[in-house]
Amino acid sequence: MIQHVENPVLEIHDLTVTYNKKPVLWGIDLTLPAGSLVGIIGPNGAGKSTLIKSVMGLVPSGSGYVRVFDKTLDESRGRISYVPQRESVDWDFPASALDIVLMGRYGKLGLFKRPRKADYEVAEDCLRKVGMEGFKNRQISQLSGGQQQRVFLARALAQEADLYFMDEPFAGVDASTEKAIIQLLREMTQKGKTVIVVHHDLQSATKYFNWIILLNMRLVASGPVETAFTEALLQETYGGKLTLLSDVSDLVQKNQFPSREK
Amino acid sequence: MESFIEFFSFTNPNVRYVTLGCILLSVSSAVVGSFTFLKKRALVGDAVAHSVLPGVCLAFILSGTKNPVYLIIGAFITAWISLLFIDLVTKRSKIKEDTAISITLSVFFGLGIMLLTMIQHSGNASQSGLDSFLFGKAAALIGTDLYVFGGVAFILLFVVGLFFKEFTLIAFDTHFAQVIGLPVKRIEFVLTTLTVLAVVVGIQAVGVVLMAAMLITPPAAARFWTDSLRKMLVIAACLGAFAGLSGAYISYIAPSMPTGPWIVMVISFIAVLSFLLAPQKGILFKWLKQRKIRQTILEENILKAFFLLGEREKNFYQTLGIERILEKRHFPLGALKKTLPILRFQGYLKKVGNEWQLTQAGFHKGQRVVKLHRLWELYLTEYLHIAPDHVHDDAETIEHIISPEIEKQLEKKLNYPTLDPHQSEIPYR
Numbered sequence: 001m002i003q004h005v006e007n008p009v010l011e012i013h014d015l016t017v018t019y020n021k022k023p024v025l026w027g028i029d030l031t032l033p034a035g036s037l038v039g040i041i042g043p044n045g046a047g048k049s050t051l052i053k054s055v056m057g058l059v060p061s062g063s064g065y066v067r068v069f070d071k072t073l074d075e076s077r078g079r080i081s082y083v084p085q086r087e088s089v090d091w092d093f094p095a096s097a098l099d100i101v102l103m104g105r106y107g108k109l110g111l112f113k114r115p116r117k118a119d120y121e122v123a124e125d126c127l128r129k130v131g132m133e134g135f136k137n138r139q140i141s142q143l144s145g146g147q148q149q150r151v152f153l154a155r156a157l158a159q160e161a162d163l164y165f166m167d168e169p170f171a172g173v174d175a176s177t178e179k180a181i182i183q184l185l186r187e188m189t190q191k192g193k194t195v196i197v198v199h200h201d202l203q204s205a206t207k208y209f210n211w212i213i214l215l216n217m218r219l220v221a222s223g224p225v226e227t228a229f230t231e232a233l234l235q236e237t238y239g240g241k242l243t244l245l246s247d248v249s250d251l252v253q254k255n256q257f258p259s260r261e262k
Numbered sequence: 263m264e265s266f267i268e269f270f271s272f273t274n275p276n277v278r279y280v281t282l283g284c285i286l287l288s289v290s291s292a293v294v295g296s297f298t299f300l301k302k303r304a305l306v307g308d309a310v311a312h313s314v315l316p317g318v319c320l321a322f323i324l325s326g327t328k329n330p331v332y333l334i335i336g337a338f339i340t341a342w343i344s345l346l347f348i349d350l351v352t353k354r355s356k357i358k359e360d361t362a363i364s365i366t367l368s369v370f371f372g373l374g375i376m377l378l379t380m381i382q383h384s385g386n387a388s389q390s391g392l393d394s395f396l397f398g399k400a401a402a403l404i405g406t407d408l409y410v411f412g413g414v415a416f417i418l419l420f421v422v423g424l425f426f427k428e429f430t431l432i433a434f435d436t437h438f439a440q441v442i443g444l445p446v447k448r449i450e451f452v453l454t455t456l457t458v459l460a461v462v463v464g465i466q467a468v469g470v471v472l473m474a475a476m477l478i479t480p481p482a483a484a485r486f487w488t489d490s491l492r493k494m495l496v497i498a499a500c501l502g503a504f505a506g507l508s509g510a511y512i513s514y515i516a517p518s519m520p521t522g523p524w525i526v527m528v529i530s531f532i533a534v535l536s537f538l539l540a541p542q543k544g545i546l547f548k549w550l551k552q553r554k555i556r557q558t559i560l561e562e563n564i565l566k567a568f569f570l571l572g573e574r575e576k577n578f579y580q581t582l583g584i585e586r587i588l589e590k591r592h593f594p595l596g597a598l599k600k601t602l603p604i605l606r607f608q609g610y611l612k613k614v615g616n617e618w619q620l621t622q623a624g625f626h627k628g629q630r631v632v633k634l635h636r637l638w639e640l641y642l643t644e645y646l647h648i649a650p651d652h653v654h655d656d657a658e659t660i661e662h663i664i665s666p667e668i669e670k671q672l673e674k675k676l677n678y679p680t681l682d683p684h685q686s687e688i689p690y691r
Contacts, residue, residue, distance in 0.1 A: 056441050077443030089435045093300065094491045103431050107442030112424055139489040159442065 001233055003223035005033040007070075009163055009194045010055070015064035017047070017054045022253035023062070024050050025215075026245065030222040032211065037189045038196040039209035043238055046216040048198045049085070052165045056082060068163060078107060081161035083152050085168050091141045097151045098136040101126055104158030119158075126154040131180055146177035153181060164188070164195045171200065182208055205229060217245055265515045277514060280521070283403035283411060284506035287467045288476060288525060290415035292502030293422050294460040295477030296484075296495050297453055300433040304478045305360065306348065309367040311461045311473035313344035315374025318395050319381060328392065330410045334462050341458040344370050371470070398469035398522030400510065411463045418456055418463075422495075429453055430491060467506070468522035475526045476502070483533035486540035505529035559662050560593070560601055562631045565610060567591045568620050569628030573689075578625050581617035629689045635661040636682035637672050643683045644676065650683035 008031035017025040025047045032038055040048045053059040055066050057073050068076040081104070104126070105119040115123075127133050130150040135143060143151065149169060156164055170178050185195050189210075199205060205212065205225075212228040214220040214237040221228040221237075251257075272278045298307045314337035321336025322328065344366050351362040381392060403411070422429070428449045431439045440446045457477070464476050484497035509525030538545050567590045572578030584598065602618055605611040610624030620628065635657045642653040664672070682688055 053437075058437050058440060074443070077441070080441060082438055082441040084435065084437055088437065090302075093434050094485065094489050094494050095430075095434065096490070099430075099491070100434075103434070103438065104442075106427060106431055106439075106444065109427075111428065111444075114427065155438075165441075 001221040001223055001228055002030060004031045008032055009034045011067045013065050016062040017050055017059060018062045021256055023249045026218045028219045030219060034194055035189050035192045036194055036211040037185055037209050038211040039199040039205050040213045040215055041199055041205055042215035048215055049167050056165060079162040081156040081159040081164045083156045083166040083169055086149055091148060095140055096137050097132060097140060098123055100140060100151050101154045101158050104155040123158050126157040129157060130154045146173040149173045150177060162193055166197045168198050269511055269514050279408050280400055280403050281510040283408050284400050284467050284510045285503045286412050286415040287464050288502035288506035289499045290418040291460040291464040291476040292480035292498040293495055294418055294456045296481040296498050297429050297433055298457055299478050299481040305363045307477045308474035309344055309363045310341045310458055311470050312367045313370035314341050314462055315470050316340045316370055316377055319374055319377035322392060330407050337462040338458055345454060395465055396469050398465060398467050400467045400521035403466060411466055414459055414463045418460055421456060425452060468525055472522060472526045479529045479533050483536040486536040486543050501532050560597060561605060562662055564601060565624055565628035566631045569632050579619055581614045581619045583617045626691060631661050633689050634664050636686060636688045639682050640676055640679055641672060
């Protein structure tokens with residue numbers, strides 16, 4: 001069940017990703033409509049994070065291409081934002097919450113330019129949107145997990161992008177933060193922004209998203225939540241791990257095979 | 263004292279040169295090293311420092327002079343090769359980064375020592391002094407050398423200022439920098455180049471072996487004193503400057519003392535002091551805080567004992583001797599004897615003859631502790647479903663930490679209860 005759309009925000013064409021020579025994603029082919037709130041869902045090790053990292057060019061792809069707003073990735077950098085997993089950085093870094101949010105402005109500022117007054121105002125406004133205005137001068141290690149996640153979100157907001165990638169933004173956050181974040185994401189998509197979220201929890205998936213991508217090393221489904229989030233497809237994603245596929249992956253890695261004949 | 267004035271009047275041009283050189287080198291390596299430190303690349307800094315030695319020797323063999331410009335170029339080339347080598351080994355083999363770093367460090371350093379020995383036995387008259395690259399020789403920082411190294415130090419500080427925003431972002435979150443379109447590879451190239459340059463000029467003062475200390479120790483010490491990156495850079499630079507000045511001064515008053523190792527000793531001593539004394543993060547601060555907490559707990563427990571005894575005898579303002587207090591609850595005798603006068607000084611107790619009596623303030627304080635104890639016990643049984651005979655020990659600690667705000671929440675949540683799980687009355691003020 002893979003539904004394609006006209007004028008996609010994001011087009012992934014036949015994307016294959018290898019990790020240490022081991023194929024982790026096979027031939028992903030999908031398109032996403034503007035203004036959707038997309039959930040990428042699949043079991044552990046399905047390659048959910050790898051998919052978005054590869055789309056953003058953080059992980060090299062073996063084959064295929066990605067087009068964002070019908071342009072190449074590098075032409076669209078200014079319109080893309082990223083919320084990495086919270087554990088991916090060292091929170092003991094000497095910086096305040098406001099310092100981190102200001103980093104969201106760096107792409108717009110360009111090299112060598114210092115943040116201007118307007119950038120500070122945008123950053124503070126973004127902190128307010130995530131309910132963290134009272135913590136702007138707090139050292140980031142003294143924030144709770146949920147607060148740190150909010151700071152990351154504020155940093156992405158400060159970028160004023162059109163396409164957002166978020167890697168497990170609900171992992172390890174308190175219930176009120178989760179509620180605040182999803183509320184914010186909905187408002188963003190209502191304004192025509194597209195948000196793609198790597199998500200772990202099946203329970204909340206139908207409530208949160210209007211577009212679902214089911215992933216388990218290969219693309220199982222991509223479409224509106226009503227058509228893509230069905231029991232049969234979930235069964236295929238979670239129950240039916242293709243043993244043969246992972247065996248071949250292991251074999252490719254063991255023999256150091258190239259992922260494509262050149 | 264005389265030598266102190268002589269040194270700090272800087273009338274001797276040699277003193278002026280050496281001191282200025284030491285300060286410049288220490289400051290620039292501290293500032294550049296701050297980013298190495300934040301990126302957790304301290305070991306790489308050490309490997310780079312050792313890898314400049316073969317470059318310096320090769321440059322000397324090829325050019326036949328000790329012209330610092332040639333030496334810098336040579337050092338620069340081998341330092342870069344070592345970095346590429348580390349990268350290559352980590353990427354292309356199963357060898358992990360730490361192993362790759364130590365292999366690279368020893369291979370390049372061994373090569374350097376080999377070349378150095380060859381030069382020393384070649385009979386080349388102008389080679390004398392080249393071995394000072396091993397442990398540094400700040401006293402040789404005079405004349406044109408100083409201008410070259412001083413110039414490089416200024417360039418380093420200038421470029422760090424220019425790239426401050428980019429270096430910070432990359433040190434904190436490389437992936438994010440990449441996604442928003444920063445040329446991460448090129449900026450990292452600039453940062454690594456700065457590190458190599460800092461090492462090349464720094465080894466003039468302290469030598470390759472001790473260079474890592476110049477890069478890493480000042481920021482590590484500075485980190486204890488602040489949570490702001492800007493302040494950390496300034497503090498690291500000041501600490502580096504102080505160490506450079508001290509090293510120059512010590513070797514001035516005691517000419518047999520080497521400057522470089524003394525700079526490293528001073529900065530290391532400052533780092534140890536920071537570790538011990540810094541507010542919030544220092545060991546001493548933590549120890550004092552623990553001691554204060556223990557004292558608070560002891561004081562509150564004594565007042566609680568007075569209150570509980572008063573509750574039993576229905577007379578809160580009876581006078582009590584030390585034996586009676588100890589009957590109610592065991593306190594270490596020495597601590598009790600020391601704390602009772604403290605409580606009198608604070609206005610919670612009165613002394614009547616040889617015995618002690620609660621003041622009104624003391625009564626309220628003891629009452630509050632007992633109230634919190636019983637409220638917490640009730641909270642544990644009602645909300646966490648812990649058995650009533652298991653809640654006492656937990657409440658013994660929590661009663662001392664509950665803030666007035668949480669106290670209000672607790673009362674409200676439990677709806678102002680009158681009895682605790684053991685049917686003791688909860689005393690309200």
